[in-house]
Amino acid sequence: MNRFILPIVAFALLVVVLAIGIRHAPEKGTVPSVLVGRAAPAFALPNLTDPAQTVRSSDLKGRWYLFNVWGTWCFECRAEHETLLEVRRAGVVPLIGLDWKDDDAEARSWLQQLGNPYDAVAADHIGRTAIDWGVYGAPETFLVNPQGVVVYKLVGPLTHEVWAREILPRLSRPGAAGT
């Protein structure tokens, strides 16, 4: 083999890595996350609306919940806010928010102005919990089952379509009802 072929061989390898990279890149829809099928990372953070309280993952064991990462600095989060409010009105599954690297006062006024869809909001000032959950960028939403296992992850704004096609069916599977 002559040495002039080396560049193209190296390039081919790079293409393979990039192609895998694309498959792992946040897709519109499900992301094959390493977290799916594993236990949701534990957290204990101050409650945004009442900093004296603590939001703990251990308190959420035994029921389904949606874990939604957001921030007032995130434009896309505004886009999904309406959908979150509808999820709240539907009352099918509790919604836990993770306010990511945000200003508490602003986050509170955001919820006051736009309506608060969350059952509880954990304030992650330093972004440590977001790293644990492998968050790429806000918004991201995780569905966690009563055993504390992440069963679904969405990168990007939550839409009606995703709610109806991906999240509701998982909630109503045999064994899921009544929890």
Add this chain to the structure above:
Amino acid sequence: MLPELGHFALILALLLAGLQAFFGIGGPMFGRERWSAAVTPAVAGQFVMVATAVGCLIASFVGNDFSVRYVAENSNSALPLFYRVTAMWGAHEGSLLLWILLLATWTVAVSIGAARLPRRFAVRVLGVLGIVSFGFLLFTLATSNPFLRLDPAAGDGADLNPILQDPGLAVHPPILYTGYVGFAVAFAFACAAMLEGRLDQEWARWTRPWTTTAWGFLTCGIALGSFWAYYELGWGGYWFWDPVENASFMPWLAGTALVHSLAVTDKRGLFKSWTLLLAIIAFSLSMLGTFLVRSGVLVSVHSFAADPTRGVFILAFLVVMIGGALTLYAWRAPRLKSTAGFELGARESFLLFNNVLLVIACATVFAGTLAPLVSDALKLGTLSVGAPYFNPTFMVSMLPLCALLSVGIHAGWKRGRLKDKERTLLLTLVAAAVLAGGLAFGIYSGGSVLTPVAATLGVWIILSSYVDPVDRWRRGLSVPRSVLGMTVAHTGLGLAVIALTTVQSFTIERDVALAPGASTAVGGYEFRFEGVAPVEGPNYDGVGATIVVTRAGAPVAVMTPQKRRYSVQHQVTSETAIRLSRGSNLLLALGDDLGAGRWSVRIQIRPLVSLIWLAALIMAIGGALAASDRRYRSLRLEQPAAVPGAAPEQAG
């Protein structure tokens, strides 16, 4: 109506780019003179169409047409006119269109400049540029069309990202992209030379002014980006090794190597296949930069513009372009034989080291940038690589590079004749060490072991780059622009080394909490906090602090850092206050309201930091000087420079 016109113009531009590519490659290949003759009109037509599309998009922004989705997403009726124009390239779709406009502009320039070149070759160059342009136009139309309508129209726009509402960043993308796109010209010249089988050293000479110009723009673009990050992001850093920054830095490193290896190929007919490969690599890295930033493969935390269909498209395009060029290379390059040899100690060997070290530096940055991706692909977990990796590894190749530069610049072509220069070398080194020692221990104090070493290298580079021009001047010889350009550019590099060393070693940084009337002393300065007052702008409101700075009782400045809240996007930005004093930049950033009138304030004193950007500008000026040398303008088919080894040393 305008958006539809723009859309239509873009489709026509795609067709014309297709014709340009087809005739440009096919004409010379099948010997059809009339096909070749159609290339220049296609180039002109494509430029007019792309310019029309850009004009239509800008008109939609200026006229606040929020029925255009892209306008609605990136502008607002309260946005000042200047930013409504620059909002055109404020997001993905528009910046891609800007890329295409600049490529079309370069292509027109090449079609005019290449009139002096052999016709077949010039047609092939334009053909290759046509392929590049076709790919980007297709990409825009298929995945990122900026002219899509919104139905129903938005009442008002979502506003331009507040951190982009800044004059520095408004002009940054055009300059940076001019540099990126300019490497397409070097790439096209290399591909044309390989298609032609014309692999003597002429193509290298033809390519040099284009490459040097592109390199100068890229240098300016990177410096502007760094300057913007310094004063706008509010953290006071000037380089973060962020994937986006690395994406522009890698082509710069490869381009710098290319500028030097082209010199060797042009002068001495050596490194031929290596130069071809570098030309391909420099442009590939420009395209890869686009890919990394646009595909969402490496996601920046602050944006959510990732779209995998775009990623797949760009990847396919990369495979066609780079894969094609590298295949051509694997087929043609083995025929190349170097016709001349050189001795160790000759200028050629120093330029060889220059290339090796620059490529190592580039590979280091490349590895660091792609490491998170590779580790993710191999399921090794999430990995983040930052300054602790980049700073030391980058230095490993940069320090020897700087040391070799000062020696190599004294060496003659072909033969190692450093013996006669030993005295000059030693003299400049000693002078540099004295000056740098004065800087490190006299003016500033402290720093690490590396501080005086790096400062000495910086001063040494500057001193040695003047030896040759001064020598010529004393002997009454003229100093050609290429030599002058080289001297100026190397002066810029030396200044950059000094500035970076000083900044890294002597920066003082404090975060303090201040109540109104309270003051704090940092680095010999006294900062008195007078309190905050509300401020209001066209599309933001916020607070501004007044801080009085004094030094030994004497007033220095009154500084007013602000914290702004942009009303539409609810985004808070920190507007830093920066003042130059005694060669140092004082930077103040307003932090958080701590209650009871107290605020946290970040105070930073960075000595010589402005010199970093000034140095980059000087490098770019050097590039412009070198690119404008007469020898590139009168080169119609002249014979390769006759026995360069015997001629007095010329620019490298």
